Amino acid sequence: MSSLSGEREFRINIAIDGPAGAGKSTVARQVAAKLSYVYVDTGAMYRAVTWDMLNQDIDASDEASVLERMNHLNIELVPGEEGQQVWLSGQDVTDHIRSLAVNRNVSHYAKIEGLRLKLAAVQRQLALRKGVVMDGRDIGTTVLPDAEVKIFMTATVRERAERRFRELPDSEETITLEQLENEISQRDELDRNREVSPLVCADDATVLDTTEMTIDEVVDAIVRQAHLQWV
Secondary structure, three states, X not given: OOOHHHHHHOOOEEEEEXXXXXXXHHHHHHHHHHHOOEEEEHHHHHHHHHHHHHHOOOOOOOHHHHHHHHOOOOEEEEOOXXXXXXXXXXXXXXXXXXXXXXXXXXXXXXXXXXHHHHHHHHXXXXXXXXXXXXXXXXXXXXXXXXXXXXXXXXXXXXXXXXXXXXXXXXXXXXXXXXXXXXXXXXXXXXXHHOOOOOOOOOOOOEEEEOOOOOHHHHHHHHHHHHHHOOO
């Protein structure tokens, strides 16, 4: 199908994976906007859970308590004028989930198998009707293995640290760029080596090294991949 009307009718799912700080969320949001698709930020779901667990003093090592707490949580991703808002059980936690405390702990909670199974089920449900751009670490391999377009975004650790450094709220505790670079490197190791749904590139994914690319260049590359599905 190559007509505009055909493109509107033929909707696909796009899976974008990659390590922390690769720019997945920013790019996925813009790709979704260009295609008039729904953007699903799975990382925000794990961040919201992490923020709540930290507030409840539930350690990631206490898996039973984590899963019990999950039964009482309701995560909503709501489109807003300034981007996607994350609501947790009726509370807007969009700003809270980008804190250093969440950054430092999210991988520890994300490796819990029961937690991943619960959130993956929600994510798959969101993608049933197609027309979804979903980003995370195991979307193309585990959550949406049948996605028509799969992208694996990466960049050097230094570049990713600089991006995260610019995102930190002004109210955050002081942290140097070097410290953040070390933390991101450690998080890469945790994500790659966890037993459940580790961070890996799907065999049929297109790899984009975004170190020297602008956001617009990355977005355009992914949109072109989507258009190829309509030809």
